[in-house]
Amino acid sequence: xxxxxxxxxxxxxxxxxxxxxxxxxxxxxxxxxxxxxxxxxxxxxxxxxxxxxxxxxxxxxxxxxxxxxxxxxxxxxxxxxxxxxxxxxxxxxxxxxxxxxxxxxxxxxxxxxxxxxxxxxxxxxxxxxxxxxxxxxxxxxxxxxxxxxxxxxxxxxxxxxxxxxxxxxxxxxxxxxxxxxxxxxxxxxxxxxxxxxxxxxxxxxxxxxxxxxxxxxxxxxxxxxxxxxxxxxxxxxxxxxxxxxxxxxxxxxxxxxxxxxxxxxxxxxxxxxxxxxxxxxxxxxxxxxxxxxxxxxxxxxxxxxxxxxxxxxxxxxxxxxxxxxxxxxxxxxxxxxxxxxxxxxxxxxxxxxxxxxxxxxxxxxxxxxxxxxxxxxxxxxxxxxxxxxxxxxxxxxxxxxxxxxxxxxxxxxxxxxxxxxxxxxxxxxxxxxxxxxxxxxxxxxxxxxxxxxxxxxxxxxxxxxxxxxxxxxxxxxxxxxxxx
Amino acid sequence: xxxxxxxxxxxxxxxxxxxxxxxxxxxxxxxxxxxxxxxxxxxxxxxxxxxxxxxxxxxxxxxxxxxxxxxxxxxxxxxxxxxxxxxxxxxxxxxxxxxxxxxxxxxxxxxxxxxxxxxxxxxxxxxxxxxxxxxxxxxxxxxxxxxxxxxxxxxxxxxxxxxxxxxxxxxxxxxxxxxxxxxxxxxxxxxxxxxxxxxxxxxxxxxxxxxxxxxxxxxxxxxxxxxxxxxxxxxxxxxxxxxxxxxxxxxxxxxxxxxxxxxxxxxxxxxxxxxxxxxxxxxxxxxxxxxxxxxxxxxxxxxxxxxxxxxxxxxxxxxxxxxxxxxxxxxxxxxxxxxxxxxxxxxxxxxxxxxxxxxxxxxxxxxxxxxxxxxxxxxxxxxxxxxxxxxxxxxxxxxxxxxxxxxxxxxxxxxxxxxxxxxxxxxxxxxxxxxxxxxxxxxxxxxxxxxxxxxxxxxxxxxxxxxxxxxxxxxxxxxx
Numbered sequence: 001x002x003x004x005x006x007x008x009x010x011x012x013x014x015x016x017x018x019x020x021x022x023x024x025x026x027x028x029x030x031x032x033x034x035x036x037x038x039x040x041x042x043x044x045x046x047x048x049x050x051x052x053x054x055x056x057x058x059x060x061x062x063x064x065x066x067x068x069x070x071x072x073x074x075x076x077x078x079x080x081x082x083x084x085x086x087x088x089x090x091x092x093x094x095x096x097x098x099x100x101x102x103x104x105x106x107x108x109x110x111x112x113x114x115x116x117x118x119x120x121x122x123x124x125x126x127x128x129x130x131x132x133x134x135x136x137x138x139x140x141x142x143x144x145x146x147x148x149x150x151x152x153x154x155x156x157x158x159x160x161x162x163x164x165x166x167x168x169x170x171x172x173x174x175x176x177x178x179x180x181x182x183x184x185x186x187x188x189x190x191x192x193x194x195x196x197x198x199x200x201x202x203x204x205x206x207x208x209x210x211x212x213x214x215x216x217x218x219x220x221x222x223x224x225x226x227x228x229x230x231x232x233x234x235x236x237x238x239x240x241x242x243x244x245x246x247x248x249x250x251x252x253x254x255x256x257x258x259x260x261x262x263x264x265x266x267x268x269x270x271x272x273x274x275x276x277x278x279x280x281x282x283x284x285x286x287x288x289x290x291x292x293x294x295x296x297x298x299x300x301x302x303x304x305x306x307x308x309x310x311x312x313x314x315x316x317x318x319x320x321x322x323x324x325x326x327x328x329x330x331x332x333x334x335x336x337x338x339x340x341x342x343x344x345x346x347x348x349x350x351x352x353x354x355x356x357x358x359x360x361x362x363x364x365x366x367x368x369x370x371x372x373x374x375x376x377x378x379x380x381x382x383x384x385x386x387x388x389x390x391x392x393x394x395x396x397x398x399x400x401x402x403x404x405x406x407x408x409x410x411x412x413x414x415x416x417x418x419x420x421x422x423x424x425x426x427x428x429x430x431x432x433x434x435x436x437x438x439x440x441x442x443x444x445x446x447x448x449x450x451x452x453x454x455x456x457x458x459x460x461x462x463x464x465x466x467x468x469x470x471x472x473x474x475x476x477x478x479x480x481x482x483x484x
Numbered sequence: 485x486x487x488x489x490x491x492x493x494x495x496x497x498x499x500x501x502x503x504x505x506x507x508x509x510x511x512x513x514x515x516x517x518x519x520x521x522x523x524x525x526x527x528x529x530x531x532x533x534x535x536x537x538x539x540x541x542x543x544x545x546x547x548x549x550x551x552x553x554x555x556x557x558x559x560x561x562x563x564x565x566x567x568x569x570x571x572x573x574x575x576x577x578x579x580x581x582x583x584x585x586x587x588x589x590x591x592x593x594x595x596x597x598x599x600x601x602x603x604x605x606x607x608x609x610x611x612x613x614x615x616x617x618x619x620x621x622x623x624x625x626x627x628x629x630x631x632x633x634x635x636x637x638x639x640x641x642x643x644x645x646x647x648x649x650x651x652x653x654x655x656x657x658x659x660x661x662x663x664x665x666x667x668x669x670x671x672x673x674x675x676x677x678x679x680x681x682x683x684x685x686x687x688x689x690x691x692x693x694x695x696x697x698x699x700x701x702x703x704x705x706x707x708x709x710x711x712x713x714x715x716x717x718x719x720x721x722x723x724x725x726x727x728x729x730x731x732x733x734x735x736x737x738x739x740x741x742x743x744x745x746x747x748x749x750x751x752x753x754x755x756x757x758x759x760x761x762x763x764x765x766x767x768x769x770x771x772x773x774x775x776x777x778x779x780x781x782x783x784x785x786x787x788x789x790x791x792x793x794x795x796x797x798x799x800x801x802x803x804x805x806x807x808x809x810x811x812x813x814x815x816x817x818x819x820x821x822x823x824x825x826x827x828x829x830x831x832x833x834x835x836x837x838x839x840x841x842x843x844x845x846x847x848x849x850x851x852x853x854x855x856x857x858x859x860x861x862x863x864x865x866x867x868x869x870x871x872x873x874x875x876x877x878x879x880x881x882x883x884x885x886x887x888x889x890x891x892x893x894x895x896x897x898x899x900x901x902x903x904x905x906x907x908x909x910x911x912x913x914x915x916x917x918x919x920x921x922x923x924x925x926x927x928x929x930x931x932x933x934x935x936x937x938x939x940x941x942x943x944x945x946x947x948x949x950x951x952x953x954x955x956x957x958x959x960x961x962x963x964x
Contacts, residue, residue: 235535
């Protein structure tokens, strides 16, 4: 039953084949059995899950059930959940119990979803391998010695191992798509402003965007339906009606214009991955798509621009963790400066400190123009690349990541190599456009993801294109060994 | 050697707390005086994940001020983060405006002595206030009260256009009156709703480049502004004349010792690393909003002063004094309406006896025990000769004490003026008959004694006799 999609589970609940309570107990028992080995949960909210399930069953018996009522879900531990520890993968928030719900958490609950727990992640979402978490690395269900990707590594691993039907994730530079690719699942990064950031702990505010992670595009569409929408509590959220994502899934893709940016296939891309992407593109041709080469000339500038903008914003966003009001405070501070430096020095991990320092430097007097302003200009160039591309084609496709899941510890000593693993994903964040990663095959026994990048607010079309591919293929149905 | 002549250069940065009901980026109340940390919501506390949402009312208020000082309202302005660590700054940055403020290039007219001066306003920008650190009552620890955190402020920055402490105070008073006219700030200086930082420098007279300035922080009364500036002027001139140099620094005014002292250097070594706040979109203000706010503007002090001069025939000085505050101006106009009397008489009473009495009891005009109808009623009786100006002062005091209308006081105390000539003649006869010696002296040429007889008549009538009538009749009697 754990291998069913949300659509199937929802039908089973509606047909009273099982209750949400039974479904929830099943996933809780799977979590008990597997989560230690994967280290994908920071908190399992068993009592809350059972209570949510009962509420869902009661709603269903009163005829008030929607498609997500009673479906279990787990949140990346970056979303504040009232009364539940919300750590953001950091020691500095290890003792933080959120007194309020993030809008996303609130909406999932309102849709009747059952909260199984909170998922491990790179500390403050800063990382591409889930190795910067205070709670230790998450293991990839396909290979215990490999990383699941990051920063939403716990989410990707939990969905791939069927410990939850779906999870939430956040994507600042690829943090939904790259782990989705590494773990063989479907992950959608929506248009910036489509999903509220309220209660989603900020890493880089102008880039962060929450989105669904699930096994299929159809499931992602269902969860996205709950997550998306204007929120007056987030000034950057966009007041624009939310389409019915599921209704668009089966639309024909005959005549779809696919652009293949040549920059995605230049140096550094694994040949086997390139071949899998080619064959996925062929699949689209068979579905009626036209394919043409295209260029995103400024793509190579995206990593350097990102590593100025994101650290600059994070250097301010993380100032609130000062040991004064909540979170970790050092023992017996001597004075105020000592309170600050030791609470932050002891509370933050190395990658977070590195980025705070980079960001502080980039914003300092005398460097602001050279780094921050320059990076903002590059950002405009990259946005223009996408605008130009979408005047010619409907969608851009390419690999999600330059490699499959790499080994644990393989890149931890080489931050630049780690940063470059996001080279294909960062552009969509800098421009704010939506993108989805879907499984398109395996290299060895590790999954490979393909990324589809759409124009602003084209989520329903991305989900449609992804769904049509999944209807014609079965890569998304593969299950890692040991989790059957 | 001839002693050097110095020119003083002053610019003020004034923080006006905007009178919105909720905070600038959250829905928490801004009411003053609540128990510590009871008016701070998740957003004010800087909890993980919270986001700011701009209070549109604060924007309207900023536009109001901008229009009132003939400034440019920026169609697009930007909120920025000002980064520094302090325990009462919950997010570790203050949301303020830096490169593109909402209001730019305004001006304010002030009256100093006989002259008028125009003081430039460089900019006014919106920002959030910090909380308060409480260093007492915690046994060597520091308490943090975040009720004030997120309260909207409008920081109004002047050009370095003022040349004396008196001009600085006049500017500050004018701005204070203006924000209260506009009802965008309660102006309560004790509670910190209107506070001032003063930038002061001196330069040799004739020099065009500016001297090194100091910034004196948090001056929360007109008197302290004047004293602190004068102290700084003297200190800087003394330093320069003894061969020293002025250090560019931030200083604090100590009102107990009447001196300024440098603040700890650590606090000024900050590089604030301003950058646009990615949580807030650029603030766009369209023409229609500006026009809507313009229509809501009340009559402003300068317009009102001009109208008082033309409509009521008041002097520039009287009109300026009466329009110092909107409440005083309203009181004056209500008095004129109620009295139906000569406006100049009304002005004299409002600025004279009433102001003096309020001053004596430490009351403001809106706390006056006499309202405008009461005062108008009194002035009506002066104008129609029911009482003399002198008796009126007595009636005024009784009205103040007993809080009764003028007519009732006049009636009860029998203070009505005697205008009946027969009655006055009768009293004159008695006075003349009772003072034969003085009469003889007067008749033999000592005309000064006329005043003596007037005094005796007034005394006999307890001041109630109409003075003109007394004079006339006495003159007739004595020349006979």
